[in-house]
Amino acid sequence: MLALEAIGDGAFAEAEALVDGVSESLVLYREGDRVRAWLNICPHAGRRLDWAPGQFLKSKDGLLVCAAHGAGFELQRGECISGPCRGQSLRAVAVDVRDGAVWRVGP
Template sequence: MRTSLNNDGESTLLARLEQIEDGGFAEAEARFDGTPESVILHRDGAAVRAWLNVCPHAGRRLDWAPGKFLKSKDGLLVCAVHGASFELQRGQCVAGPCRGDCLRAVPVEVHDGAVVLAGQAPAT
């Protein structure tokens, strides 16, 4: 799933909560200062966390194919390129070449099942 959102006051749906498997990931596209960026969405029940889809080790995308992310048996997000593993609370790298670094968080909110950037109401 790839949708877009602008941070210039115009809101577009990133995802519907029910489109993200509980405990799973989805990808969306958001525009920051006019530049499109890939964003990882992770659902944990009714909450969603988000990060830029960029590994701090080498600046590469974490997905192995667009919108397809690896999750370890321990529940960590795994970079498909170098195997760095990230915990899902703060996006901190706990194993691999960038241990101690963090993914860049993207603040999101859920409003009536719509996932949007924090501070923006869903478009109606």
Template sequence: MMWSIDRTRGAVVSSSLNPAPVEGDGAHASAVAIARIDAIPPGGLVEVEAEVEGEPESLILHRDGSDAVRAWRNICPHAGRRLDWAPGQFLRAKDGSLVCAVHGASFELEAGRCIAGPCRGDRLRAVAVQCVDGEVRLGTPDAG
């Protein structure tokens, strides 16, 4: 699998939307790698394209201070539009929350809950990921 950082977008990009399954055994055999953990800056957000439930999706990955990675679909629950203001470019509030570029909804990055704006109380749609051997992979450890 080839990985690169597209510096104009600030995003980690895989070599295709449907990369081959990750080699391995047991629970991790069918997990698809979508990014390298070290390509996501601590506290940072990146956009990746991946196949989720059989459909190509834009995903937001967030790496927190403890190196845990969370993923959400790059769709605002308010109007169904992408959250980035340009591909892979996200607005952040002073408190670190993610801000929708269209209507200004703010999302905390622990659980993707909307804390301000037109969809207050709603959540971003989470996508299950796991971190294994320096990679972010789709799915959960028992999904294999």
């Protein structure tokens, strides 16, 4: 899928993966050797979160910020804690880090 070293520690990256048989854009977030992933879709309006392909906004408080409407998502569970979709969450996608790369887990 993507080399772990291609994602800066504490940074985001975008990758494509099959999710339920459909090619989807994912947001990847790296913390050390751990990577979390979500669909690159804001639950508020169904738009991509990045302001340009693979370019994501991170607030001073460490939130992933939707470039379209400013919703702020915490990085543990992807829950929206500020903005128009407060209380909703990003859709998590299972990934695993092995052999220096991030791999999609599951169907």
